[in-house]
Amino acid sequence: MVIDRLRAVVNLDNLIYNYELLKKLNQGKEIFAVVKADAYGHGAKMCSLYLQKHGCNYFAVTVLKEAIELRDSGINKEILIFGKTDPLNSSYLVEHDLCQTVFSYDYAEELNRYGKKIRVHLIIDTGMSRLGILYHKEAQIDNVVNEIKKISKLPNIEIVGIYSHFVSSDSDKELTAYQQKLFNELLKRLKSEKISYGLVHLQNSSGVVTIKNIDYDLARCGIALYGYPPVKTEDKFLPVMSVFAKVISLRQIEAGDSVSYGRTFVAKDEMTIATIAIGYADGYMRILSNNDYFYYKGYELPVVGRICMGMTMVNVTGVEIKEGAEVEVFGERKLLEPMAKRALTITYELLTNLAKPRIDKIYINK
Secondary structure (H helix, E strand, O other): OOOOEEEEEEEHHHHHHHHHHHHHHHOOOEEEEEEEHHHHOOOHHHHHHHHHHOOOOOEEEEEHHHHHHHHHHOOEEEEEEEEOOHHHHHHHHHOOOOOOEEEOHHHHHHOOOOOOOEEEEEEEEOOOOOOOOOOOOHHHHHHHHHHHHHOOOOOOOEEEEEEEEEOOOOOOHHHHHHHHHHHHHHHHHHHHHHOOOOOEEEEHHHHHHHHHOOOEEEEEEEEHHHOOOOOOOOOOOOOOEEEEEEEEEEEEEOOOHHHHHEEEEOOOOOOOEEEEOOOOOOOOOOOHOOEEEEEOOOOEOOOOOOOOOEEEEEEEEOOOOOOOOEEEOOOOOHHHHHHHHHHOOOOOOOOOHHHHOEEEEEEEOO
């Protein structure tokens, strides 16, 4: 089918480049490829299959549906579910050989009632206050050990991993070190009491880039895998996705003419306006109205007026451009981080906003 409006080009070779770079930074150890939210908008099926082909053995998602879709797509390696799976759906965990995150004895006991072996990773809350067995202070370690001990005795629960999540490894070294200290003390206690906990993972993308004294089995990487490490680094990551949208209309306007809803932009002089086939229904955020640009053959084309549901207008005065031409919304020539700052958000949100069926994805590799 001919690309009608806009397309996302996903460079799978760049994905593997980033994966190998992360492995190198993680002292050659395995990477948990985080492919939740449709691989941050890049397409979980295609990205996961290519990663598996190039040696990736661990994948992580947030919800059961994502995990089943990976299995059905041909992923036969380990798949961990970060979020809570309703115990009523325990049969799917067993049927599809999935690993489930467990954050309390009560939840583990509910899963245990299914009557068949379910493999789990324990999550320890060392400061995130989201999910996990509560362990914010050193004085709580006995409670944590006792809860894990109870979980380990459940006959249908097999603990195959344990992890925690850094709160701000991109900005707060002191808190990060404290979380690491808590986590390490827990591992020592569990080992001394001969409680098996399986694979250990703590680092996220920023943790892999910034912390060099960690020696665990795995590191969980999402955003850096797709080319956008959340911290400054001299290591060169490559953007995996570039988004292009077509020019669908060109028009001349005069001084005093307004563009789009609400008259937020009024021309001071004669201008050429191009209408681009992307809008907030496609994930291009409305907050970028009058506050962004598209790239075209060396030109930055400023967004003018409010972004519409399926269209955005840009100023192309003095630029040789025709209907049907493609402009780059973001990618290798227009990086995502500055765009995220203008949108008062993070690269994660911009990428996942684009996980829409309206955008045709094209996968390229050598």
